[in-house]
Amino acid sequence: MILLARVLLIPILILLLAGRQSMAGELPEGVAVGDAAPNFVVKNIDGRNVGLSSFQDVEGVILIFTCNHCPYSKLYEDRIIALHKEFASKGWPVLAVNPNDPAVEPEDSFENMQKRAKEKEFPFPYAMDETQVVAKAYGARRTPHVFLLKKEKAGFRVAYIGAIDDNARDAKAVSTRYTANAIEAIRAGSPVEPAFTKAIGCTIKWREE
Amino acid sequence: MNMRTRLIILFLLLASMAGTAQVSLVRVADLEQRFAAGADTTFIVNFWATWCKPCIAELPAFDQLHRGIVDRPIKVLLVSLDDPEEVKSVVEPFLKRKGFQPECVLLDEPDANSWIDAIDESWSGAIPATLMVEATSGRRQFHETDFTYAELTKAVEAFMRVAR
Incomplete structure (x- = not known):
């Protein structure tokens, strides 16, 4: 974490992140609800680039x-697939992004992502945030971490x-589906x-x- | 020492060893109550889980901190976020195997969104995380990070220096 602080304190990054830092000064706070969503390009498991601009005819994107x-991501795998199946047809597809450095966690390597996506037949893109700039720009802190991005003109x-x-x-014991409810609310205005x-x-x- | 005394001693020894790995289920309110009733104690509360690699990597630091406390009102408390159903099958055997001494409880609360802010508003929910509480004043400090032993003792001493 000390190392992390050093990485994050590189001035260029601070500039990129508009200086918004958490209280501890270690992790970037990233975006808040209501902010414009920063665009990005990441490499999908099929080798192609994917980013927000890949989503043209949508109402929004479920960035996860x-x-x-x-283990928490695993617990949610089937529910992420279900979210996509429920909402992609309503204009809200899932874009899954792996922010982890495979040097730290080999199970999260690009090859292992391809393998897992195939096993589970992910119906959505599963891309790698190689430089971790996307996770930093959004202020992702954990996995899984959802960001609903509503499409506007600009x-x-x-x-x-x-x-x-x-x-x-x-x-089965879920009583509030936070993400699904949020999409329904957005769609209902x-x-x-x-x-x-x-x-x-x-x-x-x-x-x- | 006759055989019977020896057996009793052995039994007591084993019983006390088994006791170290007993993990009870608690709610957030139980934790708060405990802090409130802590008199002059400083609580060092580590949130962890058996499935969390960086947590497991830093647990020895908390074990060492616990073992090194002499005549000081510091209480190291491990709070497991494992599945409550795995307390007997996973959490207790893990602690026993590792020989970790600090008391451990398991937080039995499903909806994290309802209680993470009660622990600390700056907490994103990622673990490991450590909360320091000075019981007399209720003063708190939260760390969403992992610690080496050197970093941990430094943080604890810094927290307690302000306290005095």
Whole structure:
């Protein structure tokens, strides 16, 4: 983490992130609900680049930072697939991005991502944030971490940040589907409430210097 | 020492060893109550899980901190975020195998969004994370990071220096 602080304090990054830092000064805070969503390009498991501009005819994008190794990501794998199946046809597809450095967590390598996506037949792109700039720009702190990005004329805007639902361990015991409810609210033109939630998850495996 | 005394001593020894790995289920309110009733204690509370690699890597630092406390009101408390159903099958055997001494409880709360802010508003929910609480004043400090032993003792001493 000390190393991480050093990495994040590189002045260029601070400039890129418009100086918004967390209280501890270690992790970038990233975006907040209501902010314009920074565009990015990452490499999908099929070798092609994917980014927000790849999504033209959509109402929004369900950006989820997730990965192979994290037990909480695994708990949510089937629910992420279900989210895509439920909402892609309504104009809200999933874009899954793995922010972890495979040197720190080999299970999250590009090859292992390809393998896992094939096993689970992911119906959405699963891309690698090789430079970790996307995770930093958005302020992703854990996996899984959801950012709902609503499409507007000028680009995308952050409409919700947080958890998928309120019970990671037991999908059957879920009482509030935070992400699904937020999409429904956006589509209905109602305010998103809550627009920010928290969940337990794995730390992002930042590159060590 | 006759055989019977020896057996009793052996039994007591084994019982005390088994006791170190007993993990009870608690709610956030139980933790808060404990802090409130802590008199002059400084609580060093580490949130971890058996599935979390960086957590497991830093646990020895907390074990060492616990073992090194002499005549000081510091309480190292491990708070597991494992599945409550795995307390007997995974969490307790893990602690026993590693020989970790600090008391461990398991937080039995499903909806993390409802209680993460109660622990600390700056917490994203990622673990490992460590909360320091000075019971007398209720003063808190939160660290969403992992610690080496040197970093941990430094952070604890810094926290307690302000306290006095």
